[in-house]
Amino acid sequence: MTERDTALWWARIRSGGPQRVSAGGPTPAGLRRLVEADAQAVWLIPDLPDSAGPAVLTEYGVPGTSMLDSRGTLRVLAACLRCCWPDPAADLWPGRPAPTGDIGQVLRRLVPARNAVSRQQLLAAGLRRLAASGWILLEGTDTMRMGPRVASFGSLELSTLRELWRLIPDTAPDRPETS
């Protein structure tokens, strides 16, 4: 892979988010391969050290990309994490697909002040925004799974996320592994 191709891949990722390629291709320098659960395709995501990731922006006080209703969207993402991460001891990627109804149930605990209609709006809008920026992947109309971007969390952050996972009560009683 030439330098030009590498630069092109980086530009693609920068302008279009994580890129999904077929499993056989080469890996440009500085990118990480993230294998899908069925091993049929590969996501390319930037493999940045902790000191060069997006966290640097906040360190220097530079405003990053803003997101509409970031608090609500974060709660939707947390609900997704709770539903799609069957075993917090394992890695977050690839997780498992979850129906959006379950996520709505979890979200109900996270936003107790909202009524059903407003919560449904938050869920739909939050899922759409998160899918647009690659945090989650929508499959069909009512199923989703975690997107490739969650793999960019470092080990330190993963422990925080595990704490978060335990913090969120599970509402679906038919999951023996989430007790």
Add this chain to the structure above:
Amino acid sequence: MTDAAPLTLDDHEAESAVLGIYRQVFAVLARNANAMVDDADSVGVDEAILRAFAGAGPVGMTIEQVVLACPNSSADVVRRRFEVLRSYRAVTRVNERAHELFYQATFAPYVMLLFLRRLSQTGGQAELHRMLSMARLALDDDDTTPEVVREQLLEMTTVFRLLANPIMQLARSATVESLRAQAQPLLGNSDLLDKARMYHNAAADRHPRLLPECTQLRMALAAYRDAVNIAAGRLLAHAGKTLALGLLPTERWRTFARDSDAEDLARALDGLLFDAPEPYFTADELLEAVEEGLMADSGRVPPPRSRSDDEQPPTEVDPDPEAKLLAARAEELLAGRDVVTVAQLLADAGDWPTGRRVLSEVTAIHLRPELPYAVTWGDGWWVDVTSTRTWVSDGWFRRDRPESA
């Protein structure tokens, strides 16, 4: 304007533009004939008259025939214009003899009219181009004498000076709005400048004796270029980058935006790469948001209320402590009496500083309508040259207005 009603604003503008040029050129002539051109209709009548003559053939026309041939204008107007045309010899008698009824028209005024109309529409630049081309042709002609070339060079110098001066004036001292409105037709003709420079070079090559005149022309050209550059610079500085794209008229951009398809429009962004929407969430932010949501169990937080009903209202505060003081002072001054003269009060006070204070207190008491005391002044006048107060007006301080207390 005799027929103003059916005119639109645009028609009026076009007509007044024609009229403006016409007035400049013919003002001198027409003033001698006591007939200034005072509306755009006159220009039209002139044209109609000349057209009628063109159709009349070599015999010529009488005034009555001319009036008949111009049915769109009233006979009086046609006659008046006919007289004006005759006075500057645009229309002459067929035979120079008394009682000659037939007139014929000369072609030059009509050419002039055509020229003027076009001049007013294009601002004269096309004519300037033609003049330059003709001068260039004349220069290449072997029959042209250096005197003719010198004359043409001087003419061109004058033209460019005249062109440069108003632009420079606008660029220097006019408002940007008027600069934009007026200078635009005069700006942006680099090919005119190129043509003039080529003419200048050719003239200088061919007639080295005319170098001083060539220098004059070159300086005029440079002045024009400077003026255009300054005006354009000022327009650019004021308009910002987006409006300044080549100073194209707005309609051009609008037409482009309306007529192009999405691909054409997107081509403007070729070579640019935009970042994907890529908000980044740290795990801490996630945790914080979730904890906040979990803690907000009680639903809505009641809105903050004022704490006023918790504590006792403050004890009765005297809103006006000064009133009591003044009332006490009034009683003191009256000393049980119902009325006392001001002179008496001043005399009781003794020296003037104390008396002055008494006076001010009395006035303050009077000016408070809620206190039952008043001062009334009379017309009398006490004079006592031996006292410190050499004169005192009649005045009484009295207990009064008991009902308003």
